[in-house]
Amino acid sequence: MKKRVCAFALSFALCAGMLSGCGTKASDASSASADSASSAASEASAVSGTDNTATTVEEAQKAIELVQSSLIAAANDDAAAFKDCFDESYTEEEINGLFKSIQDNVKNGYTKYIVDHIVNSDGNYGVQTILYYLGDEEDGERDFKEVSSLKVVKVSGGTAKITCETAAVNAVSDAIADKYPEEYVKVSEAGGNYADFTNTLKDWTWINKSGVIEGITFTMPYLIWQNDDGSVSVLVYQRNGTDGTEAASTRTLTATDENIGSIFTYEFTSQELTAGKGEAYIVTVPADKVETGDKEWQYVSVYVN
Numbered sequence: 001m002k003k004r005v006c007a008f009a010l011s012f013a014l015c016a017g018m019l020s021g022c023g024t025k026a027s028d029a030s031s032a033s034a035d036s037a038s039s040a041a042s043e044a045s046a047v048s049g050t051d052n053t054a055t056t057v058e059e060a061q062k063a064i065e066l067v068q069s070s071l072i073a074a075a076n077d078d079a080a081a082f083k084d085c086f087d088e089s090y091t092e093e094e095i096n097g098l099f100k101s102i103q104d105n106v107k108n109g110y111t112k113y114i115v116d117h118i119v120n121s122d123g124n125y126g127v128q129t130i131l132y133y134l135g136d137e138e139d140g141e142r143d144f145k146e147v148s149s150l151k152v153v154k155v156s157g158g159t160a161k162i163t164c165e166t167a168a169v170n171a172v173s174d175a176i177a178d179k180y181p182e183e184y185v186k187v188s189e190a191g192g193n194y195a196d197f198t199n200t201l202k203d204w205t206w207i208n209k210s211g212v213i214e215g216i217t218f219t220m221p222y223l224i225w226q227n228d229d230g231s232v233s234v235l236v237y238q239r240n241g242t243d244g245t246e247a248a249s250t251r252t253l254t255a256t257d258e259n260i261g262s263i264f265t266y267e268f269t270s271q272e273l274t275a276g277k278g279e280a281y282i283v284t285v286p287a288d289k290v291e292t293g294d295k296e297w298q299y300v301s302v303y304v305n
Contacts, residue, residue, distance in 0.1 A: 230287030
């Protein structure tokens, strides 16, 4: 059967507010600081991946530090240092475009960042970058906005460079694909109903449970698919960046399609989550709760309230 790529939109709630695009309101339990993109690089995040040998951990650290250095160079208007982070697979025009994009984001208030290693394959590392803005607390909420991307870093002979070399990009793409739930892969390859919000967000932190933002808690949907029995599964990623335990609570998961209307509204219980932790899990909506049966999806939005 020919594979069908679903078109979709992403919308979701971060605690008290609704998000559409990149802006939202998030409940705040404590104020906290994060690294500024213009400050010295912080201690790199713990690494995880397909290979945890000492060599891999050391290389992953190099990859993280390189991407951090590129952010700092752009924030400090150091074009030469920024360019030095990339290999020859990038054109000068592409490097200049990335440089300007980061500078524009910093000027717009995205001065905090998270950099973490997501996957690795044969010396090629997928490194997640989240530039974000976190406002002051107001009425129990904080304004939170993020811009995310995934960089491919090739480490060879002790040297790390950001690359867009086809073989390296494919190696990282394949390593990421291996992390997707088997059920989702089966449905997507068969051309069934599915959507991947990960690609829209450019955020793969659910893979290694990273990207926890200090001071806020939020839960987002990343994948949705319809199973053979008519039920619908949603992979959600719940993060607790506060200094206290986030209690389990009743949440509402809603999915709609622009053409066929409401797919479902379904209550589920979130997980209890200790401070600074993230947890990805699958919520499955029974077939008898799916309002659209097996009708084809075209443009899907998913919300967590």
